[in-house]
Amino acid sequence: xxxxxxxxxxxxxxxxxxxxxxxxxxxxxxxxxxxxxxxxxxxxxxxxxxxxxxxxxxxxxxxxxxxxxxxxxxxxxxxxxxxxxxxxxxxxxxxxxxxxxxxxxxxxxxxxxxxxxxxxxxxxxxxxxxxxxxxxxxxxxxxxxxxxxxxxxxxxxxxxxxxxxxxxxxxxxxxxxxxxxxxxxxxxxxxxxxxxxxxxxxxxxxxxxxxxxxxxxxxxxxxxxxxxxxxxxxx
Amino acid sequence: xxxxxxxxxxxxxxxxxxxxxxxxxxxxxxxxxxxxxxxxxxxxxxxxxxxxxxxxxxxxxxxxxxxxxxxxxxxxxxxxxxxxxxxxxxxxxxxxxxxxxxxxx
Numbered sequence: 001x002x003x004x005x006x007x008x009x010x011x012x013x014x015x016x017x018x019x020x021x022x023x024x025x026x027x028x029x030x031x032x033x034x035x036x037x038x039x040x041x042x043x044x045x046x047x048x049x050x051x052x053x054x055x056x057x058x059x060x061x062x063x064x065x066x067x068x069x070x071x072x073x074x075x076x077x078x079x080x081x082x083x084x085x086x087x088x089x090x091x092x093x094x095x096x097x098x099x100x101x102x103x104x105x106x107x108x109x110x111x112x113x114x115x116x117x118x119x120x121x122x123x124x125x126x127x128x129x130x131x132x133x134x135x136x137x138x139x140x141x142x143x144x145x146x147x148x149x150x151x152x153x154x155x156x157x158x159x160x161x162x163x164x165x166x167x168x169x170x171x172x173x174x175x176x177x178x179x180x181x182x183x184x185x186x187x188x189x190x191x192x193x194x195x196x197x198x199x200x201x202x203x204x205x206x207x208x209x210x211x212x213x214x215x216x217x218x219x220x221x222x223x224x225x226x227x228x229x230x231x232x233x234x235x
Numbered sequence: 236x237x238x239x240x241x242x243x244x245x246x247x248x249x250x251x252x253x254x255x256x257x258x259x260x261x262x263x264x265x266x267x268x269x270x271x272x273x274x275x276x277x278x279x280x281x282x283x284x285x286x287x288x289x290x291x292x293x294x295x296x297x298x299x300x301x302x303x304x305x306x307x308x309x310x311x312x313x314x315x316x317x318x319x320x321x322x323x324x325x326x327x328x329x330x331x332x333x334x335x336x337x338x339x340x
Contacts, residue, residue, distance in 0.1 A: 035304050042307060046314035053318045057325050064329050071275075083265040087258055094254040097297045101247060204299075211297045215290045221261070222282035226268035232275045 021199040030198055041205045045212050048175075052216055055168050059223060062160050067233050069154035073161035074227035076141060076149065078132065082225040085128045086217065092121035093214040100207045103200035108193055111203070115187045118210065122176050122183075129173055133166075142166065165224055172220060175213045182206055245302060253296045260285050 027033040063070045099114035140148040143159035143166075152158045186206055189195065195203060264285040272278050295301040300311055 035307070038303065038307055039310060042310045042314070046310070046317070049314055049318050050321065053321050057322055060322065060326055061329050064326070079265055079268070083261055086261045090254065090257045090261065093257075093293065093297055094250060097250045098247065101245070101250065208298055211293050214297075215293050218289045218293070219286050222264060222268075222286050226264065226278075226282050228275055228278070229268040230271040230275075230278070232271060232278075 021194060021196060034201055034204075037201045037205060038208075041208050045208060048212060052168075052171065055164065055171065056219070056223075059164050059168070062157075062164065063227075066154055066157040066160065069152070069157035070161050071228035071231075071233040072152040072154070073149060073158040073165075074224065075229065075231070076136075076139075076152075077165075077225045078135075079225055079229060081128060081132065082221055085125055086221045088121055088125045088128065089214055089217050092118050092125065093211055095121060096207050096210045100200075100204050103190075103195055103203045104197060106197040108190065108195075111190045111195070112187055115183060115190060115203075119180060119183045119187070122180060126173060126176060129169065136162070168220055168224070172213065172216050175216070179206075179210055179213060182209075245296070245299070249296055253292050257289055257292060260289050 023030055023033060027036065095114045095117040099111055099118060102110035102114055136142055139150075140146050141162055143163045147159050147162075149155055149158040149162075183206070186202060190203070264282055267281055267285075268278060272281065294311065300308060
């Protein structure tokens with residue numbers, strides 16, 4: 001096979017980890033290999049989009065049916081804490097974008113640094129989230145036997161809002177926790193110098209995943225925190 | 236293949252510009268939500284428009300779709316169409332039930 005001999009002739013053939021990070025024989029070029037990975041990752045992200053989409057649909061249906069319940073329950077969330085947490089998550093998206101940039105420039109220490117920053121900012125986000133969950137827990141705002149929603153309208157249906165709140169933010173948080181696991185592996189691999197300017201596909205693909213998780217939050221924030229802050233529906 | 240050369244010219248300044256826009260819009264949308272715009276659906280429309288704009292910035296610049304291949308762009312667009320089909324076809328039922336006075340709702 002022609003492409004096989006072409007691979008053998010490349011200087012990267014003598015890499016310390018044979019097969020890892022090299023041009024696979026079924027691809028014409030590094031560009032084509034990377035484009036294929038990008039498309040595969042996007043197809044995965046679209047399945048994720050539909051996964052979250054089901055929850056968003058449930059949210060829209062119940063919000064349409066019980067607007068007062070959703071409006072008054074949403075006012076129980078902490079608007080400014082939510083905005084702060086959105087800011088933290090966007091910061092982690094920036095450090096992730098800069099990590100991909102550092103990888104493309106072949107700056108190993110900078111790459112490791114930005115990946116660690118992404119991990120820490122993600123941790124800070126989940127820390128604030130844990131505080132919010134705890135706050136809801138002690139105020140009996142978790143759906144169940146002891147559920148209470150002080151001063152809420154349509155109390156029969158307010159648990160629906162909180163069920164979706166915990167379901168959606170919980171699914172989002174579990175994606176971040178999975179992301180932490182992958183990040184730890186990537187930090188180790190980057191530290192060991194496994195990535196080159198020609199091949200840093202895992203960093204770039206993880207970047208796509210991380211930004212996707214950020215986008216989910218960009219929609220969760222207005223939908224869960226910003227319903228009817230002026231109290232118009234409740235008049 | 237046109238993507239490779241462009242992949243490496245995304246300057247850091249673009250990332251920072253996108254970043255500051257995202258942060259600013261986050262606080263703008265939080266602040267606007269406390270203002271009565273005259274109808275609650277207008278508040279919803281503003282909040283969701285800002286969210287869509289923020290998400291587009293992330294997709295285009297942080298996720299490099301602007302610099303990606305045509306095939307990637309197509310896949311992203313089709314995925315969004317698919318999500319909108321899920322949401323809008325289901326919501327068509329929910330919205331119109333009250334208009335038509337269908338029994339059961």
